[in-house]
Amino acid sequence: MPTKITLTEDEVPRQWYNLAADLPSPMNPPLGPDGNPVTPEMLAPVFPMNIIEQEVSQERWIDIPRGILDLLYRWRPSPLHRAKSLEAALGTPAKIYYKNESVSPAGSHKPNTAVAQAWYNKEFGIKKITTETGAGQWGSALSYACALLGLECKVYMVRISFDQKPFRKTMMNAWGGNCVASPSMETHAGREILAKFPNTPGSLGIAISEAVEEAVSDPTGQTRYALGSVLNHVMLHQTIIGLETKKQLKKAGIKKVDTIIGCAGGGSNFAGLAFPFTYDKINGADIEIIPVEPASCPTLTKAPFMYDHGDVAKMTPLLPMHSLGHNFIPAPIHAGGLRYHGMAPLVSHAVEEGLMSPMAINQLECYEAALLFARTEGLIIAPETSHAVAATIRKAKEAKEEGKEKVIVFNLSGHGLMDLYGYEKYMAGELRNNELTQEEINASLDQIKDQPKAFVKKSGRW
């Protein structure tokens, strides 16, 4: 049996899967500042209408346009690997598989939605796309996609990552993208935050405010904003990961999957792998589905399900999601892509429905897992991805204790070649854990206690 399971281009799915069609209870709509649901028209200055239609769609299957498939074929289908060397090192009876999304030109799963969004924007006549980026994976991916389609690209990169990973900017520049550190002096939102907190490490919430502001301020109307995670259409575009994986597992002769694992910051790589399996779970399959987050930013495991803004300046609608509060600035961990105060509404909702079992893991355990993975499977993974590997190792050890031959599948969301500074610090013994305390969570949530709460979490943690 080969350790790498591949597909042909003909076997790549032709449709994305939309979990919204199958949730046991309907999702709550995004709300405007007045507490009323936002209409598609209200989002029109931010996103092109073809993407807004996807965002609100309740269709289970949505066709992937031929033009997008042709772009995806540049690196897809991605391989599924059996982690035999890792299994041997752990002495586990579990069968561990990983879907390798690091093979894309930008090095992560992000191009799956970047090329789709850029393509839809171009179809709609847009000339320039603005966005934010945390670790730099998304900004790189969108710069890449815009290069392929001849669009202008402007990226606001969270300051702490901009400083830790200077070559991410070079990468975006190589693809013709324009990258600035956020908060910047280029927007009203950025200037306001810099005036208050000149030394802020920045956050995804701040960077989103700046990117949205630039998009809606273009007097020609030819600029739109793109988000690399969180929203429904982004989750949708990523489901190609899980749909391919299902076909590959079938080829490998796997009849039953026990555990699905992905790291979760905004939620998109996790959703991409997990949603097609969540469909099976809704239809009766016995699968444990685990989003893994950093202990320093425990959105799903410790924050309430509530209505909150996606950004600091409250330019986005109120979204129904797990949130640590839109003012929350996560610790400057190296897994920059997981430093987000909120979580995708679709993932948040599925967790509330009991379809998923979130887990939070500390930084040191994740780096230890990443090194073991490098020295067994040979791939140097992104710090974000290390959370998925750490959870996989926990579950594989559990299977060993139980003596069960479980099938565990995780998403290898990106490689770590642009993130070696964190590895260097870890190997030099200079990193520590940053577990967030309940007091810190309460303090962050207190700051937004007067904001409209049209929906209160069932389990009533807040």
Next chain:
Amino acid sequence: MPTKITLTEDEVPRQWYNLAADLPSPMNPPLGPDGNPVTPEMLAPVFPMNIIEQEVSQERWIDIPRGILDLLYRWRPSPLHRAKSLEAALGTPAKIYYKNESVSPAGSHKPNTAVAQAWYNKEFGIKKITTETGAGQWGSALSYACALLGLECKVYMVRISFDQKPFRKTMMNAWGGNCVASPSMETHAGREILAKFPNTPGSLGIAISEAVEEAVSDPTGQTRYALGSVLNHVMLHQTIIGLETKKQLKKAGIKKVDTIIGCAGGGSNFAGLAFPFTYDKINGADIEIIPVEPASCPTLTKAPFMYDHGDVAKMTPLLPMHSLGHNFIPAPIHAGGLRYHGMAPLVSHAVEEGLMSPMAINQLECYEAALLFARTEGLIIAPETSHAVAATIRKAKEAKEEGKEKVIVFNLSGHGLMDLYGYEKYMAGELRNNELTQEEINASLDQIKDQPKAFVKKSGRW
């Protein structure tokens, strides 16, 4: 017609191709310091005997052991892409294909021979492998291979690259390898050079001396040295590139290839793509085969074919090759992997036979080509690879002028994600060309004019 042509694992070649079997005239043997041919036994302290047997083999086809195939399958077969976006940007009637060797876990073609060499060393009972690395591609690849096979790995990295690319060291460390800057204080050769030239940027020639010295000095006899290029067995292991490419071109319906292009430092990625096509040329096919080197280190285009040492300390045998002289220290260009005073004897010999048409290109043209490639094909390539792209663009423009629908195939030997410093400098306008002058070449060659010259180049340039 798809722009990406893939193979199944079953279609991966089961044998390597050995050009030595088909050269019109026999190769000259390596010589010892006394001017007599070295015997396999004399090489035994440096390499394991199973590799030495390959080094001197005259067999045309050599079986790839199953254990090596299983390692290669971790990323092979690699895709062949049609560069349609680049063609469109150039407005050329040429069909451009590139073999994408950047998909390996170490990011280049180097693991093709690294896993083979590590496997043969392990078979022979070796516990530790020493080596040198220029840009870091080879040191990373060997660290990766040693991690997979549980061997110790020690890498001497050329100082200038060590400083320009600090994360290459982290990468090797992540795989468990030990990387030091060369010249180092750890060897006699290193200390001697540092005493004379404390600020030297180092060179591959110096680093080889150090790595060989450490291997042969191990009193337990369980350490051997591995070379990432130049030698016959390295060229052999890389021919899987060209053999796969032939099958892929056939799948794409290509009946005749006009031009084969690869960048050449020590010669291995070039040889890997080119040798299977050189076989066709020897058998009558009309193919132009172009090794491309930097104008700052023009071994094939300007240096004599002679006997010279592979390293500065003269620890290696005298090899029949094009050489700028083993004391030559190339300019600190960013294409560190092309900074070598010599060239593979097999490539050198084939050039002398008229089978190949070398070309030298300046740094700025190469970076310009790399940016065009990133913005059309979407891949950020290594500075070494940019030489192949620059040559490809020259040939594609030539085809446009001639109005001919030529088929050009080049080897995309590695990605540039670890080499963004050079891109940054180029985009900031801080790089310049470093074309080597004839006076500089003569000065370097004069330094070795008393060394044994058992063989004099036919065309008598020296």
